[in-house]
Amino acid sequence: MGEHSLNKKQGITSLRIKRILITIVLILISIMCLFWFVLLFVNTTRSNGELGRGFTLIPSTHLITNIKNLYEGTIPILNGMFNSFVVAGLSALLCVYFSTMTAYAVQMYTFKGKKAIITFILAIMMIPTQVTALGFINLVSALGLENNFIPLIIPSIAAPVTFFYMKQYMASNLPPSLIEAARIDGAGELKTFNLIALPLMKPAIAVQAIFTFVASWNNYFVPSLILHDDTKKTLPVLIAQLRSADWLKFDMGQVYAMISFSIFPVIIVYLILSKNIVGGTTAGGVKE
Amino acid sequence: MKTGKTNVVSKYNRWGYIFLIPFFVVFLIFQLIPLVNTIYNSFFENYMSGLRRVGPNFVGFQNYSALFKGGDLLQYFGNTMIMWIMGFVPQILLALLLGAWFANPSLRLKGQRFFKTVIYLPNLIMASAFAMLFFTLFADGGPINNMLIQAGMIAQPIKFMSNVWTVRSLVAFMNFLIWFGNTTILLLAGMLGIPADLYEAAEVDGASPTTIFFKITLPLLKPIFIYVIITSLIGGLQMFDVPQILTNGSGDPMRSSMTLIMYLNKHLYSKNYGMAGALSVLLLIITGILSLIVFKFTAKKEAK
Structure with missing residues (x-):
């Protein structure tokens, strides 16, 4: 056995030790990330x-009781979930449809001032x-739109970040020749967009729909300023209300159940679609 | 013939403008008008005194000078920066380390997808619910104190919510937890973009992994690094949900965790529109300058 292969063997052993140590550190970091949610679930x-x-x-047996108590309690949790779903769902839908349309406009057509518009x-x-x-x-109260979901949903049509992601994706995945072929076949421009371009953008649309949904679902600042009626409030506003109430009087099981309702739906969706989401961050984030 | 063709093309191209209409109409109504209105309001005296509204009277830059008087603004700016730095430094260090591990092909780490999924997870959590969770977990009689007492590490419960540095640490820790996975993924993408032959050449020359990290990886990562730092700083200036819910909007103890946006939120709630306007404009200017720095560096990267 030569000295060389001995060295190599040592190298492999030390690499293996290193790999084990790194894996242990990664497991500890994972525990740091997950501990809070495990504790939340157990406490619920x-x-x-x-x-x-x-x-x-160790989990106990009062999960159903806590949910039932919360449902029958003073916080309109079911309303809150419904409101959050409506606002986040419609925001995501409008955001991806119109961001794709805006990207399509600058990507597929040539017109004066296009460069300036992109820079803008x-x-x-x-x-x-x-x-x-x-x-x-001020605008919302002038329009009489307080306690209304419109000012939370419509603004998502103008979403610069989603626009840039769509533009990027379109540049590499939607050949202009395809659009021209559709034109020769006599399809109208809007029809071409809806029937040819949109289906080809599906992967990008899915990723951005999830991101927009989650951002809207979690949004607290603006909804807290315009939703005042209890039945109109979204989950983050209800959480804030729970915080400002005299929380020591509360049944803590219900408090944890309430937090669970805000956090776990997103976690479940994320775990199902995590492959797209983690990849999607970088695709939109760094490029340009 | 030729003119006919251009006509057809320009007929199509008209649709470029049409497809831009929804974006710009919505932008005009829901972003531009509010922005102009905010700037306009910053020059007017306009607040509630009890149930009576004072103003609006034009006062020039008086709101701005009032904002700087008394030192509240500086204190809240300081709080925001302290909590941002406390969260950002560990975040960027851990992200660099994890990125270097994930990007290193010779390590052949198992379960990379699992770890990436887990570290990115906190980024999607509702920050207000997360803060509420921490508030209940770290309460005087909450599970964390119970755990520490049961483990025999402390005799008396720690009053996390009444100490300046424990509150700031909790806010910083939550921000760290929410963002380090995202930063890792961004830095990792940058590291994977560095050509492999650079590493190979350095290895042939006998450079140690540490030398390679400091002499090759870090310098080449500079553009992404700057992007991460500045966007995180812009995000840090907007810090709101976590300290707002954790301290119930008070920024206690002694307003030591009151951030700039919490201050803005207070003015908005008390309908003190003049001050809210001035503070908004100030934040807009700071964010604008920081954004320009980002654009300058990313533009440089594209030019290369």
Whole structure:
């Protein structure tokens, strides 16, 4: 046996040790990420009395009771979930449809001022929503749209980030020749967009629909400023209401159930579609 | 013949404008008008005194000077920055480390997809619900204190919510947890974009993995690095949901965790529109400058 192969063997062993150590660190980091949600789930299954008695990671049997109590309690949880679903669902739908349309406009047609328009959309991308919030609530109250979902849904039509993602995807996945072929066949422009371009954009649409849905589902700042009626509130606004109530009087099992309702739907959807989501971040994020 | 063709093409191209209409109409109504209205309001005295509305009277830059007087603004800016840095430094360090591991082909790590899925997960969690969860978990009689007492690590419960640095640490930790996976994925994409022959050449020259990391990976990552830092800083300036829910909007103890947007939110709720306007414009200017830096660097990258 030569010295060389001995060295190589040592190298492989040290690499194996390194790999094991790194895997242990990764497992610890995963625990740091998941611990809170495991604890949330366990606590949702425990009664108020059990919760007062101390810490454990063993689930109890009161999951259904807690959900039932929450449902029958003073917080309009079912309303909140329904409102959140309507707002997030419609926002996602409108956002992806019109962002694709806007991207299609600058990608498939040549017209004067196109470059300026793209630069303009890039420039407005960084304006934070909070900065225009004052004018926004003035506008909403002037239009009499307080306690209404319209000001939460319609603005998602103009979404610069989604637009850029769609434009990027279109550049590499939607050949203009295809659109020209459709034109020769005599299809109208709107029809071509709806029947030829949209189906080919499905993967990008799916990714962005999820991102928009989640962002809208989690959105707290703007809804808290314009939704005042209990029955109109979305989940984050209800959470804030729960926080500002005298929470010590609450049945803690219900509090955990309420948090679960806000967090777990997104986690479940994410775990089903995680492959698309993790890949989708970078595709839109870094390029340009 | 030729003119006929251009006519047909320009007939199609008219649709470019038509397809842009929804975006620009919505932008005009829901973003531009509010933006102009916000700037306009910043020059007017306009607030509620009890049930009576004072103003609107034009006062020039008075709202701006009032904003800087008294030191509240500086304190809230300081709070925001402290909590951002406390979350960002561990976040970028861990993201670099994880990115380097995931990008290293010779390690052949098993279960990469699982780990990426797990570390990205907190990014999708509703921040307000997450903060509410931490508030209940870290309450004086909450599960974390119970756990520490049961483990014999402490005798008395820690009052997490009444100490300046525990509250700030909790906010920073939540922000760290929410964002480090996202940062890892971004840096990893950058690292995978570095040509493999650069690494091979360095290895042939006998460079150690540490040297390779500092002399090749880091310098080539600079554009993405700057992108991550500045976008995170812009996001940090907008910090709201987590400290708002955790401290119930008070920023307690002693307003030491009150952020700029929480301050803005307070003005909006009390209908103090002049001050809210001035604060918004200030934030817009800061964000604008930071964004310009991002664009400058990303434009440079494209030119290369």
